[in-house]
Amino acid sequence: MKYRREQDAMGMVEVPMDAYYGASTQRAVDNFKVSGMVFQPVFIRMLALVKKHGARVNVRLGLLDETLSTAIVSACQEVIDGKFADQFVVDVFQTGSGTSTNMNMNEVIATRANEILTGEKQGKKPVHPNDHVNLGQSSNDVIPTMIHMAALVEINTALIPALELLLKVLSEKSSAFSAVKKIGRTHLQDAVPMTLGQAFSGYAKQVELGIARIRTAGKNLCALALGGTAVGTGVNTHERFAREVIQAISHETGFTFHEAENHFEAQGAQDAALEVSGTLKTIAVGLLKIANDIRWLGSGPRAGLGEITLPALQPGSSIMPGKVNPVIPEAVIQVAAQVVGNDTTITIGAQTAHLELNTMLPVIGYNLLQSIGLLSSAAAVFAEKCIQGILPNLETCRANIEKSLAMATYLVPHVGYDRASAIAKKAHETGQTVREILVQENLPESFLP
Numbered sequence: 186m187k188y189r190r191e192q193d194a195m196g197m198v199e200v201p202m203d204a205y206y207g208a209s210t211q212r213a214v215d216n217f218k219v220s221g222m223v224f225q226p227v228f229i230r231m232l233a234l235v236k237k238h239g240a241r242v243n244v245r246l247g248l249l250d251e252t253l254s255t256a257i258v259s260a261c262q263e264v265i266d267g268k269f270a271d272q273f274v275v276d277v278f279q280t281g282s283g284t285s286t287n288m289n290m291n292e293v294i295a296t297r298a299n300e301i302l303t304g305e306k307q308g309k310k311p312v313h314p315n316d317h318v319n320l321g322q323s324s325n326d327v328i329p330t331m332i333h334m335a336a337l338v339e340i341n342t343a344l345i346p347a348l349e350l351l352l353k354v355l356s357e358k359s360s361a362f363s364a365v366k367k368i369g370r371t372h373l374q375d376a377v378p379m380t381l382g383q384a385f386s387g388y389a390k391q392v393e394l395g396i397a398r399i400r401t402a403g404k405n406l407c408a409l410a411l412g413g414t415a416v417g418t419g420v421n422t423h424e425r426f427a428r429e430v431i432q433a434i435s436h437e438t439g440f441t442f443h444e445a446e447n448h449f450e451a452q453g454a455q456d457a458a459l460e461v462s463g464t465l466k467t468i469a470v471g472l473l474k475i476a477n478d479i480r481w482l483g484s485g486p487r488a489g490l491g492e493i494t495l496p497a498l499q500p501g502s503s504i505m506p507g508k509v510n511p512v513i514p515e516a517v518i519q520v521a522a523q524v525v526g527n528d529t530t531i532t533i534g535a536q537t538a539h540l541e542l543n544t545m546l547p548v549i550g551y552n553l554l555q556s557i558g559l560l561s562s563a564a565a566v567f568a569e570k571c572i573q574g575i576l577p578n579l580e581t582c583r584a585n586i587e588k589s590l591a592m593a594t595y596l597v598p599h600v601g602y603d604r605a606s607a608i609a610k611k612a613h614e615t616g617q618t619v620r621e622i623l624v625q626e627n628l629p630e631s632f633l634p
Contacts, residue, residue, distance in 0.1 A: 186202070187201070187202040187203075188200060188201060188202055189201075191208040191211075192208060193208035193212070198211050199211070204272065205296040205297055205306065206272055206274065206289055206292045206293050207292035207295075207296065207309075207314065208292075209288040209291075209292060209314075210274065210275060210285065210288060210289040210292050210293075213275045213276075213279055213280075213285035213288070213289070214275065214276075217278060217279045217285070219277075219278040219279075220276055220277060220278055222276060222277045222278070222551065223273055223274065223275065223276065223277060224277065224286060224547075224554075225335070225555070225558065226267070226270065227339055227554065228335045228550060228551075228554060229264065229273050230335075231334040231338065232286070232287070232331050233261045233262075233290065233294070234261070234265060234434060234437065234438075235327060235330065235331070235334075235430065235434065236257065236290060236291070236294055236318055237257070237261035237262060237265070238433040239320065239321060239322060239430050240254040240257040240258050240261070240320075241254060241258060242321075242425075242426055242430050243320050243321060243423075246423045246425060248320060249317060249320060252302070253298070253302075253311060253317055256298035256299075256301045256302050256312060257294055257312060257318055259298070259301055260294045260295075260297035260301065263297065264290070264294065264297075269297065272289075273289055273290070273293070274289065277548060277551045278547070278548065280547075281544025281546060282324045282325055282328060282544060282546060283324055283328035283331075283547045283550070284324035284328075286324075286328065286547065287322075287324040287327050288314065288324075290318075291314035291315065291318040291319045292308060292314045294312075295313060295314040298312040299311065299312050321414075321421070321422040321423060322411070322422070323414040323415045325410075325413070325414065325416070325542055326412060326413040326414055326451075326452060327410075328546045328547070328550070329409075329410040329451060329455070329546060330409045330410050330411045332455070332549060332553065333408070333410075334409065334438075334440075335550070336550075336554060336557060337403055337407065337442075338438065338440065339561070340399055340403045341440070343557065343558065344560055344564075345399065347561040347564040348392055348395060348396050348399075348468070348560075350565055350568045350569075351392050351564045351567060351568040351572070352389055352396065353568075354568040354569075354572045355385055355388050355475075355568075355572060356385075356389045358382075358385045358572060359382045359385035359389055361382070362381035362382035362385055362577055363380055363382035364382070365380055365382065365577045365579060365582055366378050366380055366381075366582060366583070367380065367492050367582040367585065368582075368586050369591075375589040375590060376591050377591050377595075378589075378592075378634060381492070381493070381577055384482075388478070391471040391475065392471065392472075394471075395464075395467065395471055398464045398467060398468070402460050402463075402464040403461060405457040405461075406457055406458075406461065407441055408442075408445040408451065408457065409431055409445060410448060410452050411427040411430060411431060411444065412426065412427025412428070412444050412445075413445070413448030413449075413452050416449075416452070416541040416542070417449040417451070417453070418448075419448065427444050431443060431444055449541065452541060452542055453540065453543065454535070454543065455531075455534065455543050456535065458531065458535065458549055458550075458553055459532060459535040461553065462527065462552075462553055462556065465557065466524060466528040469520070469521040469524035469525060469556075470521060470525070472520075472521055472564065472567070473517070475517075475567075476513075476514035476515075476517040476518050476521070477514070479493070479511065479571065479572075480514045483495040483511055483575075490581075491578055491581045492577065492578055492581050492585065493576065493578060494575065494576045495513075495514075495575060496571060496573075496574030496575070497509045498512055498513065499512060511571075516563065516566065517563045520560065520563040521563075523555075523556075523559055524560060527552040527553070528556070530548060531548075531549050531552050531553060534546075534549040534552075535549065587618055588618060590612055590613055591609075592620070592633055593605045593606070593609035595632055595634060596608060596619075596628075596632050596633075599632050600632075608622050608623065619633070
């Protein structure tokens with residue numbers, strides 16, 4: 186590999202000749218060889234979007250030459266379009282402010298802008314990554330802004346549509362199964378009858394409430410830290426910069442972002458991200474409950490509950506021929522576990538907010554976006570490859586109701602609790618049904634449903 190030499194405040198650094206990033210990014214690559222995990226594409230797109238509108242606003246404010254701004258805007262748009270995706274190479278586990286990722290973006294944009302202007306891939310002339318691309322900004326306000334922007338975009342464009350699809354499919358099944366009677370279960374023991382449609386209505390309502398919760402929590406992501414710069418005072422930025430950039434971003438994205446009312450809160454804490462993560466955890470646990478119920482109801486096919494049949498998607502065993510497993514619910518359960526774990530990480534991250542800056546911003550942002558992405562994919566797959574293809578096993582459902590000792594519950598209004606208990610006990614001891622004991626004792630079968 187060929188290298189070029191670039192200089193920063195600490196000295197000379199060798200950077201790959203083909204790289205658009207510069208010395209600051211290369212130092213981060215060398216220092217943070219931790220996980221190989223880098224920020225999600227939406228984070229990179231939103232970061233380039235801020236740089237793009239920052240350059241335009243700085244021209245209007247008389248702070249940036251229009252020729253330089255035009256080149257910066259062009260470079261930013263290329264990044265937004267995904268052209269330089271392989272140039273964002275800094276590990277998520279880096280400096281807690283995310284400065285290395287911010288500089289990675291500044292350097293890529295500056296180098297590409299200079300290439301547009303001069304035909305040569307050079308990092309600092311005439312466009313400088315700090316003086317021009319980062320003008321009016323600090324990593325300390327930009328990275329918290331990115332967490333909010335990227336999360337809100339993904340919640341609205343990916344997660345909510347996926348949950349709405351799942352809600353639709355569950356609601357359809359609830360209607361389709363409305364006449365299918367099955368035995369209810371509490372404490373994993375037989376309870377009174379219900380319908381399969383009622384069970385699915387409960388699952389649908391969980392998803393519906395999850396959508397409402399994430400819409401509510403997501404509203405707080407509209408407040409952006411941009412404009413606070415280093416510690417929240419707005420040093421070295423024009424008083425109109427953040428407001429005008431945010432207006433432009435809102436217009437382009439269609440989301441109503443606004444400048445945070447208090448920049449010290451916006452940079453010193455990550456409460457909004459924590460609230461969203463907690464809501465994502467709630468949704469994840471809801472999906473876990475639904476997926477586990479589906480597994481139980483479909484267990485068997487001959488030695489389980491077997492009240493529903495799940496779509497057969499793939500062989501389930503490398504040793505047992507003919508075995509088919511509930512693979513989609515199992516994938517959903519694993520996603521839920523990951524989201525719960527991410528929430529724990531984000532909780533610890535939100536606690537690491539000392540004085541004027543949270544110093545776990547990269548891992549908060551990465552985990553939040555991962556949770557949103559995982560839940561989006563899992564909800565869609567669950568709907569399309571599992572729930573949609575579920576069929577009821579009518580005969581099994583009917584037989585389970587008839588065999589249940591909980592049928593004695595219907596006798597209580599007619600014969601009292603004690604005699605109903607005695608009938609249930611006799612049925613259990615003799616292996617007969619409650620209905621059969623009822624006939625033996627000359628009681629009306631009409632007592633039972």
